Amino acid sequence: MAVVMIGNPNVGKSAVLSRLTDRPLLVSNYSGTSVEIIATQLKSAGKTIDIYDTPGIYSIKSASAEQQVISELIYSQKIDLILNIVDAVNLERNLVLTYELMELGIPMILVINQIDRARQMGIEINCQLLSQIIKSEVVCFSANTGEGLMELISLIEMKGNKEGKDKGAGQPVTIIKTKFDGNSCNGNCAGCSRSFLEIGAEDLKRAEKAADTARMVTRQTGSQSKKWMNKAQQIIDKPYLGTIILLLVAYLAFLVLMKFIELSEGPISDLLAPVNAVIEKVILTYLPDSIFTTILAKAVPEGLIVPFTIIMPAMLMVSIIMSLIEDTGLLPRYSVVLERVGSLFGLSGQAVIPLSLGFGCRTPAVMATRILPNQQQRFIAIVLLSVVIPCAATLGILASVITTFQASLPVIIVTMTVTLILIGYVLSHIMPAEEVFIYELPPLRIPLWSNLWTKLKMRFSGFFTEVLPLLLVMSIAVRALIESGLLNHLHSIENITKALFGIPAEAFVAVLLTIFQRYLAPLILLNLDLTAREATIAISMIALSLPCLPVMVMTVREIGFKGLFKVLAIGMSTSILVGIILNLILP
Amino acid sequence: MTLKDMKPGQKAKVLKINHGGNLSRRLFQIGLIPGAELTVISQHPFKGPVVFELGNATFALGQGVAGAVEVYTNENK
Numbered sequence: 001m002a003v004v005m006i007g008n009p010n011v012g013k014s015a016v017l018s019r020l021t022d023r024p025l026l027v028s029n030y031s032g033t034s035v036e037i038i039a040t041q042l043k044s045a046g047k048t049i050d051i052y053d054t055p056g057i058y059s060i061k062s063a064s065a066e067q068q069v070i071s072e073l074i075y076s077q078k079i080d081l082i083l084n085i086v087d088a089v090n091l092e093r094n095l096v097l098t099y100e101l102m103e104l105g106i107p108m109i110l111v112i113n114q115i116d117r118a119r120q121m122g123i124e125i126n127c128q129l130l131s132q133i134i135k136s137e138v139v140c141f142s143a144n145t146g147e148g149l150m151e152l153i154s155l156i157e158m159k160g161n162k163e164g165k166d167k168g169a170g171q172p173v174t175i176i177k178t179k180f181d182g183n184s185c186n187g188n189c190a191g192c193s194r195s196f197l198e199i200g201a202e203d204l205k206r207a208e209k210a211a212d213t214a215r216m217v218t219r220q221t222g223s224q225s226k227k228w229m230n231k232a233q234q235i236i237d238k239p240y241l242g243t244i245i246l247l248l249v250a251y252l253a254f255l256v257l258m259k260f261i262e263l264s265e266g267p268i269s270d271l272l273a274p275v276n277a278v279i280e281k282v283i284l285t286y287l288p289d290s291i292f293t294t295i296l297a298k299a300v301p302e303g304l305i306v307p308f309t310i311i312m313p314a315m316l317m318v319s320i321i322m323s324l325i326e327d328t329g330l331l332p333r334y335s336v337v338l339e340r341v342g343s344l345f346g347l348s349g350q351a352v353i354p355l356s357l358g359f360g361c362r363t364p365a366v367m368a369t370r371i372l373p374n375q376q377q378r379f380i381a382i383v384l385l386s387v388v389i390p391c392a393a394t395l396g397i398l399a400s401v402i403t404t405f406q407a408s409l410p411v412i413i414v415t416m417t418v419t420l421i422l423i424g425y426v427l428s429h430i431m432p433a434e435e436v437f438i439y440e441l442p443p444l445r446i447p448l449w450s451n452l453w454t455k456l457k458m459r460f461s462g463f464f465t466e467v468l469p470l471l472l473v474m475s476i477a478v479r480a481l482i483e484s485g486l487l488n489h490l491h492s493i494e495n496i497t498k499a500l501f502g503i504p505a506e507a508f509v510a511v512l513l514t515i516f517q518r519y520l521a522p523l524i525l526l527n528l529d530l531t532a533r534e535a536t537i538a539i540s541m542i543a544l545s546l547p548c549l550p551v552m553v554m555t556v557r558e559i560g561f562k563g564l565f566k567v568l569a570i571g572m573s574t575s576i577l578v579g580i581i582l583n584l585i586l587p
Numbered sequence: 588m589t590l591k592d593m594k595p596g597q598k599a600k601v602l603k604i605n606h607g608g609n610l611s612r613r614l615f616q617i618g619l620i621p622g623a624e625l626t627v628i629s630q631h632p633f634k635g636p637v638v639f640e641l642g643n644a645t646f647a648l649g650q651g652v653a654g655a656v657e658v659y660t661n662e663n664k
């Protein structure tokens with residue numbers, strides 16, 4: 001049996017699914033958390049039920065990327081049941097989608113989620129009456145408290161059993177296929193797609209029906225608890241005060257991150273030192289004597305230091321900070337107060353979300369660009385993410401290189417900022433986009449500890465499964481490169497790199513190495529003997545160059561190979577230009 | 588008068604959307620349709636977004652979009 005969850009953004013689809021399956025999913029307090037369809041399996045009463053979590057949509061008739069993903073799912077898979085998740089607090093708007101979905105002819109259960117929050121706001125909903133009106137199953141639900149869970153599960157099971165009996169009786173789903181399929185519109189395509197966008201009489205009728213229904217089943221009891229949360233929201237939504245508070249929060253988060261890394265580095269190094277000594281000994285005793293063993297004995301312990309002492313705590317803290325900013329509902333508010341600034345970069349304020357996520361890890365951030373309104377903005381954001389935005393890991397290691405060589409931090413920061421603005425400015429003028437800023441601001445909420453915890457686990461587990469292995473492999477490769485003596489032959493191009501960028505050839509190799517993993521390149525630098533000026537230029541070139549391997553993979557997935565090549569070309573030329581310019585202007 | 592010209596705290600009803608196609612559909616989807624009642628919470632400086640309440644939800648619209656939303660308040664009647 002296949003079940004698909006559909007609902008407006010931020011109504012709690014993922015939260016409901018987490019409840020259903022008892023498995024953590026990314027839940028966030030802002031629109032656009034699930035940018036792709038996630039399939040999960042629920043085993044119940046000996047049956048396997050496939051459940052698909054989808055990105056939020058307001059309508060199945062819009063032309064957005066999210067909507068297309070969902071249409072594809074509905075038409076390609078045999079969907080037996082729709083779980084329409086609606087927000088109890090905004091019933092009227094949510095029910096418009098419900099009425100649209102009802103026209104699909106697929107069995108449906110309406111899940112009135114966030115019933116707990118509705119009660120807190122003094123809104124009472126008569127789920128039974130609603131069920132009678134829309135003639136389908138309705139469950140009053142709360143993903144937070146678990147209310148309605150048993151009822152929902154048994155309803156799903158019941159539908160599943162029914163489906164078993166009906167098998168072979170017909171194919172209800174495929175009937176609709178022609179109805180919404182854009183391709184089925186022969187001859188009069190222009191008119192067709194137009195009427196698709198234009199609000200028709202049908203749409204208005206649906207909206208009216210939704211409003212009537214909502215009015216009939218809701219009752220405002222007046223008593224509003226949690227007043228102080230509303231107060232906080234009022235203050236945050238004041239233009240000047242709100243901006244100051246939000247920027248202070250961002251700065252505070254940055255300070256906390258830096259302090260955390262600083263405090264944890266020492267103790268972790270102390271713990272790691274004996275472990276590394278053992279690893280080295282084991283490798284030397286148990287592997288046959290060869291140059292390869294020598295390299296491994298050096299490279300493995302070496303390759304563990306940076307990931308464990310810097311990247312691990314950085315990823316941990318960034319995960320915590322991001323979850324907090326997301327779950328409280330602050331994140332989208334950044335896009336409102338920064339809308340003007342964002343427009344300088346050819347981006348709407350929404351871009352702050354993927355870009356700020358990028359400071360944590362750029363790979364998921366590339367995916368998150370799907371929340372941007374159009375392809376141009378997505379491309380600009382992906383370029384900025386790939387070329388300019390340093391992730392926590394990059395920042396951590398760049399910081400260590402900067403201190404080692406006493407490189408000039410102000411020069412690097414100014415270089416990166418100027419590049420950021422220039423790239424955004426140039427790109428936004430090459431491909432000017434229509435500026436449409438429509439954003440829903442979620443309510444400020446107190447984060448759920450359980451949710452913070454699952455998010456933390458999910459984000460952070462990537463450290464052991466992806467970051468650590470990749471880093472280890474790469475640092476072995478880097479060590480092999482150094483040991484092989486290949487770098488010594490590079491003196492032949494020393495003249496060129498010195499003339500162009502003012503840095504030694506080895507440092508230029510580090511720049512090239514960013515192709516594999518940006519935060520590894522600085523490892524080479526640490527092994528070199530650089531002056532402060534050389535280090536400043538080399539770090540700037542590394543900081544502003546190519547995306548790391550996982551980001552590249554994600555970029556191909558999102559905007560195709562052509563897109564990736566454009567990103568790489570921009571990254572490479574940026575890096576080279578930065579090197580040349582800095583070499584010319586630095587004393 | 589459009590949403591762009593409203594002051595914080597002011598309430599108004601939507602008269603019509605002076606824009607066709609995709610934009611009016613998106614506004615329709617968030618419930619911004621003729622007859623809908625809204626309350627402006629803030630107008631951001633330097634021609635920034637307008638934040639307003641509609642139903643029980645809060646939205647922000649850029650100046651361009653807000654300028655297309657024609658409203659009427661009780662005061663100018």
Ligand SMILES: Nc1nc2c(ncn2[C@@H]2O[C@H](COP(=O)(O)OP(=O)(O)O)[C@@H](O)[C@H]2O)c(=O)[nH]1
Pocket residue numbers: 007008009010011012013014015016026027028029030031032033034056113114115116117141142143144145327445448451
């Ligand atoms: N109070 C309350 N909050 C909820 C409930 N379900 C979800 N939320 C919150 O609503 C926000 C959006 O949830 P999410 O599952 O990411 O929504 P999605 O975008 O529809 O997948 C999160 O901050 C959740 O903590 C609920 O039943 N009650």
Ligand SMILES: [Mg+2]
Pocket residue numbers: 013014015026027033034053054055
């Ligand atoms: Mg979700």
